[in-house]
Amino acid sequence: MKLRDYQEKAVQDIYNEWAQHRNVAYVLPCRGGKSAVLAHIIRHNQGGACAIAHRSELVSQLSHTLARNGVYHRIIGAGSIARECMRVQLLEYGKHFIRRASPVVVASVDTLIKMDRNDPWFKQVTLWVCDEVHHCTIKNKWGKAVGMFPNAHGLGVTATPLRGDGLGLSHDTDGVLHTLVKGPTHPELEQKGNLAPFRIFAPTSDIDLSNVNITASGDYSPDKLRKAVHKSHITGDVVKHYLKIAPGKLGMTFCVDVQSAIQQALEFRAAGVPAVMVCGETPADDRIKYQRMHQAGEIKQLVNVDLYGEGVDIPNLEVISLARPTESFSLFYQAMCRPLNPIPGKEAIIIDHVGNVARHSAAWMRYVVGGEWSLGRREKRSRTAQTDIIHTRTCPECFAVYAREIGPVCPYCKHKSEPISRNGPEFVDGDLHELSMETLMALRGKIDEVVKTPYNASPVVVASVAKINRERAEARERLRETMLAWQMKYGSDDLRRDQRLYFITFGTDVATSQTLNKKDSEILNERIKREL
Numbered sequence: 001m002k003l004r005d006y007q008e009k010a011v012q013d014i015y016n017e018w019a020q021h022r023n024v025a026y027v028l029p030c031r032g033g034k035s036a037v038l039a040h041i042i043r044h045n046q047g048g049a050c051a052i053a054h055r056s057e058l059v060s061q062l063s064h065t066l067a068r069n070g071v072y073h074r075i076i077g078a079g080s081i082a083r084e085c086m087r088v089q090l091l092e093y094g095k096h097f098i099r100r101a102s103p104v105v106v107a108s109v110d111t112l113i114k115m116d117r118n119d120p121w122f123k124q125v126t127l128w129v130c131d132e133v134h135h136c137t138i139k140n141k142w143g144k145a146v147g148m149f150p151n152a153h154g155l156g157v158t159a160t161p162l163r164g165d166g167l168g169l170s171h172d173t174d175g176v177l178h179t180l181v182k183g184p185t186h187p188e189l190e191q192k193g194n195l196a197p198f199r200i201f202a203p204t205s206d207i208d209l210s211n212v213n214i215t216a217s218g219d220y221s222p223d224k225l226r227k228a229v230h231k232s233h234i235t236g237d238v239v240k241h242y243l244k245i246a247p248g249k250l251g252m253t254f255c256v257d258v259q260s261a262i263q264q265a266l267e268f269r270a271a272g273v274p275a276v277m278v279c280g281e282t283p284a285d286d287r288i289k290y291q292r293m294h295q296a297g298e299i300k301q302l303v304n305v306d307l308y309g310e311g312v313d314i315p316n317l318e319v320i321s322l323a324r325p326t327e328s329f330s331l332f333y334q335a336m337c338r339p340l341n342p343i344p345g346k347e348a349i350i351i352d353h354v355g356n357v358a359r360h361s362a363a364w365m366r367y368v369v370g371g372e373w374s375l376g377r378r379e380k381r382s383r384t385a386q387t388d389i390i391h392t393r394t395c396p397e398c399f400a401v402y403a404r405e406i407g408p409v410c411p412y413c414k415h416k417s418e419p420i421s422r423n424g425p426e427f428v429d430g431d432l433h434e435l436s437m438e439t440l441m442a443l444r445g446k447i448d449e450v451v452k453t454p455y456n457a458s459p460v461v462v463a464s465v466a467k468i469n470r471e472r473a474e475a476r477e478r479l480r481e482t483m484l485a486w487q488m489k490y491g492s493d494d495l496r497r498d499q500r501l502y503f504i505t506f507g508t509d510v511a512t513s514q515t516l517n518k519k520d521s522e523i524l525n526e527r528i529k530r531e532l
Contacts, residue, residue: 001069003040004194006184010037013181014155021178023146023154025133025169027161027373028183030310030337031195034157035065038129041155043071047126048103050152052112052145056081056284057291057312058131062106064088067097074100076115077108080284112145125149130156132310134330137167137174146176159310159337160330161373164218170375180375186368196340198348199412200401202394203241205353207232209325219328222257229256229323234353238321239267241399242301246349249318250294253303254335256324264323265303275301278308310334315341318348325354329363332356357401361391365505389504393417404429405501425512430503431496432511446515468518475521476514482528483513489532505531 003011010026014037017024028034042049043066051066053059059077063085066073075082075098082098089096103124128149133156136142146154156177161169169175189195208231212224238253253268255261261277268275276290276299287307293299295316302308309331317339326332336356339348350357366372393404397415407429408417419434421427428434435443451472453465483502491498503509506527513524 001036001039003036004033006192007033007037007040010181010183011040014041017179017181018153023156023171023177023179025156025158025161025177025180025375026183027158027180029186029189029195029368030159030334031313031340031342032159032183032189033194034159035062035131035313036069038131038155038157039065039069039071042066042104042127042129043069045127048105048121048124049127049129050105050107050112050125050149051129051131052107052109052142053131054109054135054142055307056108057287057308059106059108060085060088060288061313062131063098066104066106067093070097071104072097072099072102073104073106074098074102075106077106077111078284080288081108084285084288107145109141109145112148113141115148117148122148123151125152128152128154130154132158133177134158134161134163134169136169136176137163138176139174143176160333160367161375162330162367162378164328164330165216166218166378168375168377173375173377175375177375180373182371182373185371193342196342196346196348198340198350200350200352200357200392201241201245201399202352202355202357202401203237203399205232205234205237205355207234207325207354212325214327219326219331225325226257226260229260229325234323235260235264235267237353238264238323238351239271239273241351241353242268242273242319242321243271245351245399246319248300249349250297250316251301251319251321252308252314252317252338253301253321254309254324255303255305258305260323261303261305265301268301268303273301274299275303277303277305279305280307282307308335308338312338313341314338315343317341318346319351320349321351321353322356323353325359326356327359329360329367332360333364333368352401358390358392358394362389365391389507391504404504405497407431407497407500425503425509429500430509431499432509433496433499440511443511443515447511449515472518472521475518475525476516479513479516479521479525479528482525482532483510485532486528 014024014026026037051062053062056078059081063075067089086096086098128146130136130142130146136156167174169177171178190197207228209228212220212228215221242251253264255264258279261279265275265277278287278290290299294302320339336350391404392401394401395410395413395415396417398413400410400412402411419427422434422436423439450469451465453462487498499510
């Protein structure tokens with residue numbers, strides 16, 4: 001299997017890091033082809049290798065990836081997984097690649113950690129690979145699993161190297177990884193045609209999360225979240241908007257619990273949409289059968305609970321419906337990327353019924369667009385401390401979601417949302433053209449304002465005031481130069497859009513930035529420099 005250019009670069013970068021570090025993380029957006037990279041490295045590895053996953057679907061997928069690359073392997077896990085892998089490989093390749101004596105293994109983490117550590121195979125393994133490595137900390141089952149290989153280098157792959165509980169993945173914090181290799185960003189892969197383009201819709205919802213607290217895990221309290229969802233009308237809304245926005249398309253719905261998923265599947269079927277409910281308690285054979293029927297189009301909706309949120313490759317999937325609110329960016333991003341496998345002419349659809357897109361828009365810009373990933377600890381999200389600016393706007397007419405800097409006119413239906421006021425930059429996203437004349441004059445006055453010398457002031461006071469004005473002017477000039485550099489890097493031919501983007505990015509508008517005192521000018525100057 002021929003690697004793409006960025007995958008070849010990743011392989012070389014990983015080998016280079018292994019020359020200095022034991023365990024390497026590789027970060028690539030969902031659907032970008034991480035499995036091809038790990039399969040290539042396993043194929044060329046000298047000695048035994050073990051690829052670790054945590055659900056039967058992911059074990060099957062890793063097995064299929066190795067088969068596609070001609071790698072013989074065995075499976076540590078439920079017997080039904082190995083049988084299904086053989087069946088699929090026989091259908092696709094005319095042969096299967098499962099060999100009981102192979103030194104290469106695809107393992108379920110839960111089965112692996114129950115094995116005898118004295119088995120000689122563990123010492124023969126020179127490479128472990130952990131899929132979805134953001135789950136792995138030194139103290140949990142994934143950490144225990146990778147610790148069973150005393151002579152191995154490690155490779156952890158993920159699209160989201162962060163955790164809702166704030167724990168780090170690095171060896172010097174809470175994890176097992178020593179260094180990080182980054183692949184292209186999501187927009188770069190979409191531009192290359194390696195990810196499908198997508199549209200987002202966010203219909204209005206009556207769900208009330210005001211009394212749902214965030215737990216130590218970094219996500220909503222499960223019990224209170226379930227109660228909030230069950231009190232709402234999301235179940236009926238999901239069906240209504242699927243039929244309105246994406247009728248007949250191959251879909252998947254993410255629900256908060258089994259009860260809501262059962263009801264959701266019933267609602268779909270009552271509306272004439274073939275649907276099944278799938279969860280962790282669904283027998284593995286049934287899950288495999290339903291997924292096969294889904295791919296064949298016999299089932300239009302896989303309604304699931306915490307099952308297909310990450311890793312699973314469903315190439316023909318066209319639309320997802322989010323009916324489970326989450327404070328976990330990883331959970332959100334992994335779910336919304338399920339339908340992004342590129343197929344000619346395909347435009348994936350995300351229908352967000354619970355505000356996840358707006359909730360995570362700042363993190364999307366920081367991580368998915370900006371690529372600001374790290375292996376260190378991070379501050380947990382908190383409703384009371386959250387100050388992230390929302391980077392998206394939802395059209396009240398057609399419910400389409402689009403970049404906020406585009407402005408008040410929906411690019412899809414052309415509906416214009418009028419601001420409730422023009423007396424402050426915050427009402428018009430910093431677009432100075434939209435502000436009232438009185439507000440513009442007030443801003444101009446603040447820009448030109450200087451500290452005045454008191455009447456009959458002593459020479460010392462006069463000199464002090466002059467110094468304050470001079471230093472403030474110099475700080476503002478340095479800030480203006482940095483603002484210009486930012487505009488040259490991120491700007492466009494549309495000045496108004498640039499002003500909105502500046503406001504959304506930094507939380508202040510262009511004019512107000514020029515009214516700041518020395519200290520605040522220097523702080524903003526450093527913030528902008530970090531973006532360059």
